[in-house]
Amino acid sequence: MGFNTALSGIKASADYLSVTGNNIANADTTGFKKSRIEFNDLYNSNVLGAGSSNVIGSGVSVANVAQEFSSGNLAYTDNNLDLAVNGSGFFVLDAGAGTQAFTRAGEFKLDASGNLVTNSGSKVQGYNAVDGIIGGNLEDMVVPTARIPPKATSSVDLKVNLNSEGEDVPPYIRADFDPANPDTYDYTQTQTVADGNGNNHLISYYYAKSKMPNTYEVYATVDGKSTDDTGAAFMQPTYATFNGPEAKDYNADGTDEPPFALLYSGATEPTVTDIANLTKAPIAAGGTLGGVAIAGTLDPANVRTPDNIARPAFDPKDPTSYSYGNTKNVYDALGETHTLGYYFIQQGEDNTYELRATVDGKESYIDPTTGEDKRYLDKGTVVTFDPAGNLSGTYKGIPPFESSQPIQLQIQGFDPTNRNAIIPVDLTGSTQFALSSTDELKQDGFAAGELQGVSFDEDGNLIATYTNQQTATLGQLALATFDNTDGLVPDGDTAWVAGKDSGAANVGRPNSGTLGSIQGGALEESNVDLTSELVALIEAQRNYQANSKTLETENTVTQTIINLR
Numbered sequence: 001m002g003f004n005t006a007l008s009g010i011k012a013s014a015d016y017l018s019v020t021g022n023n024i025a026n027a028d029t030t031g032f033k034k035s036r037i038e039f040n041d042l043y044n045s046n047v048l049g050a051g052s053s054n055v056i057g058s059g060v061s062v063a064n065v066a067q068e069f070s071s072g073n074l075a076y077t078d079n080n081l082d083l084a085v086n087g088s089g090f091f092v093l094d095a096g097a098g099t100q101a102f103t104r105a106g107e108f109k110l111d112a113s114g115n116l117v118t119n120s121g122s123k124v125q126g127y128n129a130v131d132g133i134i135g136g137n138l139e140d141m142v143v144p145t146a147r148i149p150p151k152a153t154s155s156v157d158l159k160v161n162l163n164s165e166g167e168d169v170p171p172y173i174r175a176d177f178d179p180a181n182p183d184t185y186d187y188t189q190t191q192t193v194a195d196g197n198g199n200n201h202l203i204s205y206y207y208a209k210s211k212m213p214n215t216y217e218v219y220a221t222v223d224g225k226s227t228d229d230t231g232a233a234f235m236q237p238t239y240a241t242f243n244g245p246e247a248k249d250y251n252a253d254g255t256d257e258p259p260f261a262l263l264y265s266g267a268t269e270p271t272v273t274d275i276a277n278l279t280k281a282p283i284a285a286g287g288t289l290g291g292v293a294i295a296g297t298l299d300p301a302n303v304r305t306p307d308n309i310a311r312p313a314f315d316p317k318d319p320t321s322y323s324y325g326n327t328k329n330v331y332d333a334l335g336e337t338h339t340l341g342y343y344f345i346q347q348g349e350d351n352t353y354e355l356r357a358t359v360d361g362k363e364s365y366i367d368p369t370t371g372e373d374k375r376y377l378d379k380g381t382v383v384t385f386d387p388a389g390n391l392s393g394t395y396k397g398i399p400p401f402e403s404s405q406p407i408q409l410q411i412q413g414f415d416p417t418n419r420n421a422i423i424p425v426d427l428t429g430s431t432q433f434a435l436s437s438t439d440e441l442k443q444d445g446f447a448a449g450e451l452q453g454v455s456f457d458e459d460g461n462l463i464a465t466y467t468n469q470q471t472a473t474l475g476q477l478a479l480a481t482f483d484n485t486d487g488l489v490p491d492g493d494t495a496w497v498a499g500k501d502s503g504a505a506n507v508g509r510p511n512s513g514t515l516g517s518i519q520g521g522a523l524e525e526s527n528v529d530l531t532s533e534l535v536a537l538i539e540a541q542r543n544y545q546a547n548s549k550t551l552e553t554e555n556t557v558t559q560t561i562i563n564l565r
Contacts, residue, residue, distance in 0.1 A: 012039055024537070030526070074523070082108070091104070095495075115141070116140075148472065161433055163434065168209070169310065188206050193296040195293065202223055203294075214310070235285045237268075238266070241274075244313075245314075260310060265279075325344065338359050341357060351389075390431060391429070410422045458511060459517070
């Protein structure tokens with residue numbers, strides 16, 4: 001029996017050496033889980049009788065070689081397809097023939113067909129996405145390598161702040177009129193008149209910008225005096241409103257009023273009706289000076305216009321022609337890039353701005369149906385803010401030149417391949433605060449793009465990036481856990497298969513339930529502790545040598561007995 005006991009010890013020690021050597025050999029194997037040998041002692045109850053307290057052991061046997069599934073350290077790499085499970089769970093692999101294998105080694109690659117595979121060619125499983133929607137069926141994960149088609153811009157969200165400290169051009173004059181102070185008026189004109197005695201007098205007319213767009217309050221002096229002998233002003237309150245820098249037909253007679261033409265003059269601020277009727281009363285000044293009556297009338301045709309001080313005609317290349325503007329890209333159905341310009345022009349002091357839009361530097365296009373020149377954004381579009389600086393609405397029509405009607409902002413005809421295409425523009429969140437004018441534009445179009453790279457987020461979502469700066473969710477990795485991880489059966493290539501003791505795999509999505517998260521660009525190192533394994537190697541060697549000594553001693557005793565004869 002001594003021989004058998006020694007032999008069992010030698011064999012067990014050899015197995016111990018093999019397990020330890022295997023651990024050491026795989027110290028750098030990604031996702032490797034070290035093994036531990038477990039021994040049982042052997043007793044033969046039939047040697048001296050069952051139940052005897054004098055039973056002598058018959059040696060040792062290997063009861064189990066168990067793997068320890070503790071997590072290894074994470075080593076970060078520069079490869080987006082290197083993955084590690086941060087927590088519990090195994091990657092799910094297609095082992096062929098309808099079976100699955102499971103691994104913690106995430107050294108994944110793409111094969112020629114775009115499948116996500118291991119170094120041994122096993123396909124990684126997960127949930128593929130269609131049009132960004134992740135499915136619910138477990139299948140081989142595929143990375144489509146085809147280019148993505150272009151998408152025409154179909155909506156624009158524009159959030160702008162227009163500086164409330166900005167001013168109309170020319171700015172509203174808040175100071176009281178003083179002919180001796182040039183800061184209280186914008187420009188003047190003069191007229192010479194004769195009194196009843198035949199003496200000439202000089203009447204000066206002063207135009208001071210009012211709160212309304214393109215409207216001026218008019219004052220008068222006679223021979224430098226603002227009041228007559230009675231202390232009354234030579235001119236009663238008078239307003240003059242002019243056309244802007246672009247010709248337009250206001251009275252619907254088919255003829256455009258020229259730029260800066262006088263549209264209205266009268267004793268009250270103009271209304272839409274006054275402009276539509278082109279109500280133009282003569283501008284009159286009069287009173288007594290030195291006891292002599294003096295009167296002068298400025299015919300509307302002779303009223304001096306504000307050509308030299310008013311804002312110039314809108315030109316996207318001329319920043320002085322608008323209050324604030326910017327440009328961003330939009331895309332047509334072929335993915336071609338077009339430059340959308342948006343420009344705000346302050347109109348008076350009532351928190352009102354005219355909005356102009358250009359596409360590729362132009363405000364209009366030729367309508368293929370009518371052959372007419374048509375604007376991308378309706379003429380006379382305005383944006384208004386309330387006294388608190390919040391957006392109050394978008395309208396068509398600039399008071400007092402025309403009635404305002406609420407509209408939905410939209411850019412039309414921007415796509416040369418489809419002039420009927422429109423882009424709704426949402427200004428929600430826009431403000432007029434005392435901050436520098438800024439904007440933030442978001443649009444949903446893009447050009448065609450080639451696949452540039454893929455990566456995974458912590459939820460295991462496979463994110464593709466394309467050369468057109470777009471991203472797409474292509475799928476989601478699957479992870480699996482087991483009721484008894486120790487029951488998994490090694491299958492080689494750092495993978496395991498489910499066994500009868502492990503139970504069936506519980507497959508789910510990362511970061512759900514007890515499943516861990518995914519760490520992209522990282523690999524899980526072997527959990528082998530080389531220091532411990534070297535100590536175990538010494539122990540195994542010692543045990544082997546000791547059992548060999550037992551065998552040698554048994555042999556010596558046996559030879560002694562044989563030599564007795």
